[in-house]
Amino acid sequence: MKFKITLLVVSLVAIVLAITNEIRFIELKKDLQSQFNRLNTSLNQKLSETDKKLFEIESYFNPNGIVEKFIVANNFLEKNMSDLDKIITNLDEPADAGYIQIYIIGHNDVWTAFRNSDGKYVFQGNLKPGLNPYKFYFFKTPKVETQYTYQIPSNASFKSGVPENTYFLIKEPGQYRLLKHPNKDITNIMVDLNLYIPTVTGK
Numbered sequence: 001m002k003f004k005i006t007l008l009v010v011s012l013v014a015i016v017l018a019i020t021n022e023i024r025f026i027e028l029k030k031d032l033q034s035q036f037n038r039l040n041t042s043l044n045q046k047l048s049e050t051d052k053k054l055f056e057i058e059s060y061f062n063p064n065g066i067v068e069k070f071i072v073a074n075n076f077l078e079k080n081m082s083d084l085d086k087i088i089t090n091l092d093e094p095a096d097a098g099y100i101q102i103y104i105i106g107h108n109d110v111w112t113a114f115r116n117s118d119g120k121y122v123f124q125g126n127l128k129p130g131l132n133p134y135k136f137y138f139f140k141t142p143k144v145e146t147q148y149t150y151q152i153p154s155n156a157s158f159k160s161g162v163p164e165n166t167y168f169l170i171k172e173p174g175q176y177r178l179l180k181h182p183n184k185d186i187t188n189i190m191v192d193l194n195l196y197i198p199t200v201t202g203k
Contacts, residue, residue, distance in 0.1 A: 085146040086133050096173045098139030098197060100152075100189070103167040103178070104129045111161035114152050114189075122152050131169065138189060139173070139197045154197055158186040172196040 104110045104127050113124035114136060123136065133148045138156070142149045160166040166181040170193065179193060186192040 085148055088144055089133060089135060089142075089146045089148040093171075094140060094143055096140060097137060097142065098170075098172045098195065099135045099137045099142075100193075101131060101133075101135055101169040101171075102127055103131045103169055104162075104165055105167065106162070106165045108162075110165055112166065113159045114150070115157045115159070116153050117155055122156060123150050138195060139199070152189070154190045154195065155188050158189055158192075168193060170195065173198060 102112060106129055109126040109128055111124070111126050114122040116122055123134070127134075134150060135142065135148060136150045136152045138152055138154045141151060160181055163181040163183075168179045168181070170177050170179055172195065175196075182192055184192070189195060190197060
């Protein structure tokens with residue numbers, strides 16, 4: 001009799017424990033499902049926001065979009081600022097200063113360079129045919145410095161990739177003259193181009 005009662009009690013306890021575990025499992029499942037739903041909702045919201053931002057970014061690169069407008073505006077400003085520098089450079093004509101402009105004949109660009117006495121480049125670049133906008137001051141300085149004005153020492157050397165196509169428009173205090181590149185290397189512009197520099201020549 002006692003054995004049957006003990007067995008009945010154990011069975012009831014087992015049933016209660018099983019029911020309790022089942023209830024806990026259901027609650028845990030509901031809790032996990034709830035957390036999953038919240039995470040899923042949050043993830044979908046983030047994905048939606050990301051898609052919206054990507055769409056906005058893509059619209060920047062569409063024809064006539066912000067990026068294209070910026071590039072056009074930037075090119076316009078750069079071109080006009082460059083033209084403004086050219087105008088200022090041409091208008092700046094100090095009467096007592098001396099500078100050189102380079103004139104290239106022919107149809108092709110010509111590489112040219114000025115170096116100081118230490119052999120370091122003061123200027124180097126490919127110059128287009130015609131009178132180039134750069135002014136290389138060997139005596140005194142321009143009133144306004146632009147991207148087209150360079151200060152070079154009076155003993156600078158000069159090198160041209162095509163000497164026979166290279167001419168110098170030389171502005172000296174009180175005069176202008178056009179000079180063809182000499183038939184030799186220019187190791188000292190003051191000597192080889194016979195530059196008039198009052199503070200050096202004393203004249």
